[in-house]
Amino acid sequence: MWKRFFAPEPLPLGLAWEEDGLRIVEIGSRRQGYRVKALYFPFPEALVETGCEITHRMMVEFLKKIVAENRWHKRTVVTALPPDQVMIRNLKFPPMPREDLHQAVAWEVRQLLNGELSAYTYDYMVTDEQPPSGESGEVHVMIAAMEREKVMAYYHLFCQAGFQLQAIDVIPLALKRALLGDIQGSGGEMPVVLLNLGNRFSQLAVIDQGQLTLARSLPCVLEFGQDRDLAVRKQSCLPSKLVQEIRKTMDFFQAEHRRPVTGIIASGAALSPLILQKLKLDLGIQVVPGLPGNGLPLDRYPEPSYAVAMGLALKGVRD
Missing domain, CATH: 3.30.420 (Nucleotidyltransferase; domain 5)
Structure with a gap:
């Protein structure tokens, strides 16, 4: 008892x-x-x-x-x-008290939704808060809105x-819980990109000092069909647009935060060795396979939704 x-x-x-x-x-x-x-x-x-x-x-x-x-x-x-049902935006505000920030976020969300705030529910989190030095202090905020x-x-x-x-x-936070730490010794302190190559959408998330700093959802995918391994071999070359968007995300983060991305943790369809090699060659950066629950018996190429589901189940454990 x-x-x-x-x-x-x-x-x-x-x-x-x-x-x-x-x-x-x-x-x-x-x-x-x-x-x-x-x-x-x-x-x-x-x-x-x-x-x-x-x-x-x-x-x-x-x-x-x-x-x-x-x-x-x-x-x-x-x-x-699904990513197409969630609006995620990354915004910057000048330093201000939390109550004022709450009102500023509400105003920005109202503009993004064309004034239809009552039809949506939203939440936000402060992803980075730079100490003010003259007029350069900024508060970085990520907003997620869904139809009520x-x-x-x-x-x-x-x-x-x-x-x-x-x-x-939201999927980026789930990926952070499931995948962060797969780059040996990073501990989430150095900036890394989480890449989840999906069947419908590809999710990018930049993690810096253990915090989700930037998130993007891209309709750039690989079609697998019935024979997953054969499709991966045939399409070992990533769409050039996806590679460009990954590079653009890394460049944007470095320009905003003055810290270079140190590596990519790949999951979903990006776990193919050919795709991992392609990413490393095209981007010139460390790329490692992200396997939720290292040491567990897993499929060779877990479905993209596996990492998401794992991260969702870890809510409250790895926040």
Whole structure:
């Protein structure tokens, strides 16, 4: 009884959305560390054939089945909306008190959304605060905004399926939790780029001194089809536009912060040795494979959503 009373609450499930299914990571604590269980649930053919605008009832039934089969009733869940459903902006403000900054951010968000603030929900975080020296002091802020209607739809979906939605996170923060530290000795202190090459979007995130400093989502992808390894071999050359955007992101960060990016942590489709080599040659920088949970038995090329789901499950553990 006492053991049960003092037992730690389970970590949330990390749930990442794919075009044709859900990737869920469950992390269980042990004395020696953590036990990680990664699961994939393909959408039924009826859902896939219907397209993106599937009915709410069909998705609830799909999730209910997952809850029942895995005994996840009332389990907390952390998820993230697809990049095309989240607006992320990086802004700069002059030094000011936090209350004034809150009002300044609200004003900027209102301008970005053309005054339709009531239709959205947003949050922000200070990513860098440079001490004022003359007039050069700046406060760097990252803003994430989502349509309020979609946020509420996700909330009701999970509640009706038997889950407890703990948070809707953003993918760059999830990648930071899952991948940061894969460059030996960096510890997150030196600036690095996290690159998650996905099936629909590629996510870039710059981490400096352990903090998410810059985030971008790009519609630059590799199409894999049925034979993943064959497709990787055929398309070992990255799209030139994607390489240009990575370089542009690195140059922008260096110009803004006067600190060069020291390496790239690659995940998702970018784990192909050919792509890793291509990135290193084209960008002239250290590139290492980012494998969430180093030392665990993993697929050779984990799907892009695996790192995202892992990072979502680690919310509250590696923040």
